[in-house]
Amino acid sequence: MGNKASFGFIKTQKTVYANGETIFGEFCLKCHEDMHAQRILLKVTGVEVAEWEEMQNNAMRQYRGSQIIIDYSEVLYRVPYDNMPKGDYIFPFAIELPFDIPSSTSFNYPRLNGRIQYMMDIYLEGTDIKASADIKVVNSKYDEPVLSEAYSKLKGCLWIERGEVYLRGKPSKSMCTSAENLRVFVDFDISKSSWNIANIDISIVQIISVNSGDKKYIRRQAVYSKNIPTPGQQFGIDLPIRDISPDARDAFSCAGRVIEVAYSVEINGVMDSIFSVYGEEPQIIMWFSLNPPDHPPEIPKCTFSWKPTVQEMGKRTSIPIFR
Incomplete structure (x- = not known):
């Protein structure tokens, strides 16, 4: 397992994206020592889940609906010789969201809750280092006010x-x-x-x-x-x-x-x-x-010496919708 003093985090240009838009970001990694690792894996998932209760035949019955929207992963970086040397790194990425996906949402009422949520997770496989980011999506099809x-x-x-x-x-x-x-x-x-x-x-x-x-x-x-x-x-x-x-x-x-x-x-x-x-x-x-309001992304508040090596970004990737 990796040294707990080593860590990584995700930086994106925005927190809210339109469907079909490209997410440009970076995975920032700090290794305080040489680490045994195989690769850096990026995953994007999208799910919609709803649960509710209704009275039926004098008894409360529970219902649940769910749907996988996105289930995508790609290798961001393969670690040479399974050894990640001590140092600071930045791994850029560009992920294009599908057009035909619903907007993010979340609600929690008595006897009714649900969410449509998109998450990005990046792992340094072979260690316990993992970074996550919540990606809010807005569907931009309709923009004309109606009389x-x-x-x-x-x-x-x-x-x-x-x-x-x-x-x-x-x-x-x-x-x-x-x-x-x-x-x-x-x-x-x-x-x-x-x-x-x-x-x-x-x-x-x-x-x-x-x-x-x-x-x-x-x-x-x-x-x-x-x-x-x-x-x-x-x-x-x-x-x-x-x-x-x-x-x-x-x-x-x-x-x-x-x-x-x-x-x-x-x-x-x-x-x-x-x-x-x-x-x-x-x-x-x-x-x-x-x-949702488009707030600027929050950068982790921590103090450390940072002299990163920036890796070359691969090609821009389009995410397929899960069927």
Whole structure:
């Protein structure tokens, strides 16, 4: 086994990658003495796993769904004569992610948990040296905000018609991170109605769908909600995505075979009459993707003498999807 004083770590240019993007990085290795080792092996794995419980026939039953997305390995370096000399080393690598993979996500609720996770592990085989890095993936297929509009014919008491109302909304963008605000533009037309839209109920709704192949479970909840008076017939609203419920912040939008997570902004126009009928208020639904913030990678905080030998990088490798 290797000397415990020797170690290695992974450095990448970013922590969040789009599907199809290339991960450029380095495996940094410090050997305090000559070590018996065969090779440096790089592995990239991707899995989606979901577990949940449901009441069935007066008994709680457990379900589980899983899928291997990526299971790839390659030799980064073969150690000559099975002897890794004492010294400092940098081994560059370039790994191209597949295009057709779902985004990373993670959630943990009572009776429901799941994750889509991508990991990179690098081993110095023949020793106990191992380095790991969590790779977050964002699927970048959809980037155009979509206009949503609703038309309602209003009726009051005794089902007397009270006119028509139009309500329209559009987000400033269709993809945002959990560290920013999402601006939504709203306008409505009440020229054909004797009532006004006095308030709006606005909420961010999270929908999680998981399946085990023969069983599917859907969970829908509002992770942010607010009622505001309408300042006029045209206005903008800033939704603080970072203020959504803490247990939902890592449940990023994704569409896998086992797990799907989706988000929408729902706006209901509240009429200013006590005679309005519930269910007739105009409602719009705007879908958007919630992605992880792209923080700069953290470099291990340690103090040591570092004069590395940089090895030549091999060819860029495309990772196949596991089937």
